[in-house]
Amino acid sequence: xxxxxxxxxxxxxxxxxxxxxxxxxxxxxxxxxxxxxxxxxxxxxxxxxxxxxxxxxxxxxxxxxxxxxxxxxxxxxxxxxxxxxxxxxxxxxxxxxxxxxxxxxxxxxxxxxxxx
Numbered sequence: 001x002x003x004x005x006x007x008x009x010x011x012x013x014x015x016x017x018x019x020x021x022x023x024x025x026x027x028x029x030x031x032x033x034x035x036x037x038x039x040x041x042x043x044x045x046x047x048x049x050x051x052x053x054x055x056x057x058x059x060x061x062x063x064x065x066x067x068x069x070x071x072x073x074x075x076x077x078x079x080x081x082x083x084x085x086x087x088x089x090x091x092x093x094x095x096x097x098x099x100x101x102x103x104x105x106x107x108x109x110x111x112x113x114x115x116x
Contacts, residue, residue, distance in 0.1 A: 001055045003039075005047040005071070010039035013055045017067070020057055030091040031057075031065055034109050037084040038069035041107065046071025048103075064093065064110040072103055 001016055003009035017035040021028050035055065042053040051072040059065045088095055092109035099105055 002052045003055060005043050005049075005051060005053050007043060009053065010036070010043045013039040013053075013069075017055065017057060021065075024059055026059060026065060030111060031067060034067050034088050034091055034111075035069075037088050038067065038107050038109070041084050042069050042071040046073040046105070048072045062113060064112045066108060066110050068106050068108040070104055070106040073105065 001013070003013050014032055014036045018028055018032050021031055035057075039053070039055065046053065048071075053072070054068075054070040056068040056070070057065070058068075085095075088109050091111070093112045095107070095109040097105055097107050
């Protein structure tokens, strides 16, 4: 899903993620909080006027739920001073950052099946 880099876009990311997770029959609480934090970070710290951010959710029967948020500020590290990524770290089994393509970064988190 591609969403506007605004507070409204961040809220919409969470709502759409919850609906998708519900359709997949997956737990909602931890993944919804992770999406909310990553989307808020993308809007607050990764925003470039006129450019959107992207939310991708992937899951499989035995594969972890993977949440990815891509913004267009590849030149900036994810904001770690606040509580957002600390919350993500506490809720996710793994998290990280992938660089590129140019001018983009993807912050991701994974939750193993049966967790969350």
